Amino acid sequence: MSTDLSASFDEQRFMRKPNVSEATNEFIGLAIQCEHSEQPSFAGQTYIGAAKCEALAGNHLGEAEQYLAAARQFIKAEAKLLALKFYSPDRENLEAAIGCYLQALSKYPDKSPIRTSVLMELANNLVSLNHKLEAVTYYEEALETVNDSTMKLLYMRNLLNLLIDCGKYDNALQLANKIFDSNNHIPDGILTEIQVSRILLTLLVKPDEGTKIESLKQLFNDLMNDTESEAIPFNIDLKLKLQSIIICSTIGDLQSLIGVAPDTKSYLTSQQADLLHALYSEQKDYNFVHS
Template identity: 70%
Template structure:
């Protein structure tokens, strides 16, 4: 059955290309060929053959390029990328991993082709980068996803969208063990002019407390806002940048003191009570902190 489908796909794909070549001496009907490629791609999608669909959308993209329709070309490359990603996810679900990463590399290549068709600061370009990063995270290629999230952050100008993207980047950096860069990014968020909702401010500030205990930066490299955070927290000073309730504030104080004194038992004890206040990434940070204090 699969062989028949493959043969049918190859035959139809070759027929469309042959028609284009036969008209080489005349002006080819690019629009007709584009529509035929898209129709074949949709047929492949319905047959649950995303890799074939991806190849066919690339054919449509090349037709759009020949016609000088660069936005149409970008759209077809994105359609192709999504199909190759779907094919990669199917393989991953079956626990089958190709050493050559054919579908994944094809998907990334198509996304990159689409990116090249938009201006450097285009919001659509940022959306493509975020989509590619998200797909890589879902496939557990987190380190690879980082660069695409970082590129998106550099492009995004809307403050709300930039804040959310930077927040996601902090969490991804924590998952990848890039604690120093995660701390720098969290500092940038707090040092920015963003309007930061209280819930997000609480999350970022907790992460900064845990990260600074892990990274242990020199005093002269700490940002002023980070110094103030630690100072206000330890001296029970109220601040808009310290949106912690009394219970959480006391727990964070205990974590800072236990960590500074390298009292692992106290750290383990307070960690159990603090975890309900933490995100998954922050819980992992706290576990890492406990392990590191044991080794010191």
């Protein structure tokens, strides 16, 4: 009798549905062990297992959390390879990380602020791994989800600097113009930064006079005519140096441009210093070709 009951009990255990919660916890426990033993790629794979268990249980937010945990481990694995100077042509870890981030994103509502933070995390990780051009897409997507005006301004400023880093000067100028034209209350420090970038980008891009937007024409007009304007909160020294850069660039005076550059750099961000160097290099190449 007891044997029959024991057999029946074992049969019930065998036939019952697996406990998804137990399986999830086992996957997570194994992932943590992999993390502690410095095996981030294996940890990532195991977190994916946990995510699939959460999906089976219908726990979409839990699924998203596990995909995010997996993504972070794959990013860690990619960073580890990069630090060791190993490069994977098929980008296994990086592609796995991006895939997990996108899986997590698909579980959140379109207007969820969590989407913004996930997109920015993905973009920032791509920047740290020197995939800046790829990061641009996710920065732009993140911007579309931001409603707060202060946060939007800061994200647009970050994207502007990223575009400059990528050498996308035309796109950077368009965005800088958009930042200025779409914000009525930009703090003076950020306004100065945006306006200096617009000046340097314009000198590099050289847009046709007919295609320049009105505020860009006004910026150059006010600056070169020493017109007092809230749109150019520059101190006297910076204003004089910018005027010199514009004149040197316009007339092709390379030596004067070289002379003014060192003293100007103390006012510039690293991206603006790169723009000034690009301006100098372009002028040098032009002079060489026409010498």
